[in-house]
Amino acid sequence: MPHVITQACCGDASCVYACPVNCIHPTPDEPDFGIAEMLYIDPATCVDCGACVSACPVGAIVPGHRLGDSAARFADVNANHYPDSGLGDARFPVPTDWRLPLAPITKPRALTGAVPAELKVAIVGSGPSAMYAADQLLKYSQVRITMFERLPQPFGLARFGVAPDHLSTRSVSNLFDDIARHPNIEIRLNTEIGRDLTLDDLRRTHHAVLWAGGAPIDRPFEIPGARLPGVQSATSVVGWYNGHPDFADDAPNLATDQVVVIGNGNVALDVARIFTADPESLASTTIDRSALAALRSSDVREVIVVARRGPEHAAFTLPELIGLADGKARVWVDPAELDDVDSSGITDPTIAAKVELLREISQRLKPPGPFIRLSFGLTPVAVLGDDAATGVEFVKTGTDQRVTLNANLVLSAIGYRGRPIPGLPFDSEHGTVSHTEGRIVDDGEPIPGLYVTGWIKRGPSGFIGTNKTDSGETVAHLLADAQAGIFANRVAELT
Ligand SMILES: Cc1cc2nc3c(=O)[nH]c(=O)nc-3n(C[C@H](O)[C@H](O)[C@H](O)COP(=O)(O)OP(=O)(O)OC[C@H]3O[C@@H](n4cnc5c(N)ncnc54)[C@H](O)[C@@H]3O)c2cc1C
Ligand code: SF4
Ligand code: SF4
Incomplete structure (x- = not known):
């Protein structure tokens, strides 16, 4: 019986890349990824290899034969997204361009170009968007991260928002703990930017500042x-x-x-x-x-x-x-x-x-x-x-x-809704920091060295895992800017 994705899914797409037969959708490059309520395994093409089970940080994937009564309904929920497999619900046809082959992911380990020997990145916040951004940045040997968190404990809403009885979802903290143990990251707790340090302090001491402070205000x-x-x-x-x-x-x-x-x-x-x-x-x-x-x-x-x-x-x-x-x-x-x-x-x-x-x-x-x-x-x-x-x-x-x-x-x-941050341009219509694909912009022009991710970038929507793709976009631009030499003229000042 094929594997099944259940309630704990927070949409980070790790399973997509683990699956050898590309049977988990929508993938991050498919149009409905951002709006899907979870991901789904195609029961007709799953070969039961189990690779996705170990890839999932929140234990959301279960072999079909081990689905308990409380999750049994998820077998149909997964199958109904693939009506063309003959196992799903034929009333709801899926777009035919879903089965795009995935490009292999290649991750160079060192940045090239006019990159500082130590690329110093300050990240404000330690919620999911901050942790996923750190994870992606730390794949590059030159990167040194200082993360600033106003609370005495890290991980933002993954710790202080997710309900205590959602044990699987809360286990994403294990993944974040792993990231936090990397030698090239330091997390400073009880440090609020705007109170204990200013944004300018961070800009003076880091090549890039990535704001990941969330959207903390109730409508x-x-x-x-x-x-x-x-x-x-x-x-x-x-x-x-x-x-x-x-x-x-x-x-x-x-x-x-x-x-x-x-x-x-x-x-x-x-x-x-x-x-x-x-x-x-x-x-x-x-x-x-x-x-x-x-x-x-x-x-x-x-x-x-x-x-x-x-x-x-x-x-x-x-x-x-x-x-x-x-x-x-x-x-x-x-x-x-x-x-x-x-x-x-x-x-x-x-x-x-x-x-x-x-x-x-x-x-x-x-x-x-x-x-x-x-x-x-x-x-x-x-x-x-x-x-x-x-x-x-x-x-x-x-x-x-x-x-x-x-x-x-x-x-x-x-x-x-996000709240304006002193020193950063704010888009009051959307309640977000003004940005283009994660580069903070003022009047449409990028401000060199300033980036944003997570809820304060895209608004308060999506799941914990949605922040992984979101942070991936911002980090890609930050690294591209580094390799293009944008930070080169600040090296003397910062090292
Ligand atoms: C009540 C609730 C329950 C949720 N439950 C789930 C769930 O079960 N499953 C799921 O997938 N998703 C859930 N979500 C959504 C998920 O929590 C968000 O997608 C995710 O937390 C957004 O990440 P973020 O990093 O943008 O913001 P946050 O998680 O809010 O992290 C922002 C961090 O920045 C810190 N910070 C802010 N300003 C400063 C500053 N000036 N200086 C230093 N630090 C600062 C904050 O203290 C915080 O730690 C829930 C959301 C809420 C509100
Ligand atoms: S069990 Fe294997 S084939 Fe099935 S969805 Fe998981 S990774 Fe893909
Ligand atoms: S949480 Fe991530 S890895 Fe687990 S099922 Fe959902 S998308 Fe796949």
Whole structure:
């Protein structure tokens, strides 16, 4: 039985390059790579060699015969991307230009041209984009990296964002630990650029500065009552249960039987899952101990995850929904939520699979214990309450029909945005540093020696592994500039 990619996939494409028969798609050079929710193995051409299993940093690939019940559905999810194999879903044809042969990867180990004997690169941040960039730079013997991280622990959202019960995904830290052990990299923790050192300090002491500081601001939740006690961002709750020092004082009010989460992306599902999980099942994870104690005495019985649009526009990914439906979580959808969805008009296989699974969940009995309810088509208009939140008033989207949900805790999970960085040109429309393929630009002109990668380069989208391709693009330009002699006139000053 062929190998299967499961929920933990974070899209770094390591398996693509390991596979001898090119049966894992989309590859980074295929158009849908950036928008795919995971990668998929073609069951008709997989030869079961197992090379991808060892290449995957998060243990997402399983031989088909060892798929447990909670991941069984992923065999179909993989196969349905290859309907032409005869094993997938023929309703969704794939583009015929998918099977491009992959060019062999050749990696020269020393840079040529007018490159300094020691090419000093400062990287700001130590999240996934920073670590993938470092990994690619360290393949070249001249490169010396100093990485600056404002927090006392490295790896950004891979440590402080990914949910504690997503053990496979969190194991990407092992890969980052390996990179951090390279002799040509030094990581300076507790060092914030802009507070402890300035960007100019880094520019004076390094040939190139690569900004990888992430996109740390929540999109504003601006409706009447949104500033009442009892309203907070899902991000602050994630930070709280993951032990992020910035959010140590943001313990949510769990003395409420209902919680409303506004927005239904993967972060909303993460929080809902943690709030409704058996706390004992979290005890062996990295969850913050005071958060665990608070969850043990929580009164929460129902977490209602509310989206403005219908089920066919759900922001959560299919792998996350499968993880919720087939794992230990208790989840339910009112069948009426799916009444208006016309499945025959859906042309995207991933959306079709999400709607099908939501229908299946809606046929289950409403769970008794703490559970997650997925709700759709409600636009929030006000948080209710005098001194603290008591509920949220919604309108059914596109109507003026009012609906009220009671809750003493209201969480906004409506996405992220980058914040301007002093000294760097900012594209306020996209909330990113202004750049062309990772070279920071001012008025369209590259600023020599300044580069950007990760969420602050492309916006807050994609998975941990998406940052690998993204950083690859930036690093390629940085190295090309080095070899073209751009940094040569700074050598005397810096060495
Ligand atoms: C709550 C949450 C859960 C997620 N869960 C998953 C998941 O399960 N699977 C998955 O594949 N993806 C997940 N993601 C997405 C993934 O975390 C991101 O794709 C990835 O972390 C982005 O990497 P980055 O390096 O751009 O930013 P970040 O991870 O945010 O790293 C930026 C780093 O820069 C540091 N920094 C910022 N400014 C400065 C400064 N001035 N000086 C020094 N240091 C600075 C920050 O402290 C941080 O460590 C999740 C995202 C969130 C928000
Ligand atoms: S088991 Fe081998 S052939 Fe199958 S997907 Fe993995 S690397 Fe490719
Ligand atoms: S995490 Fe990377 S290596 Fe693992 S299955 Fe996904 S794309 Fe392949």
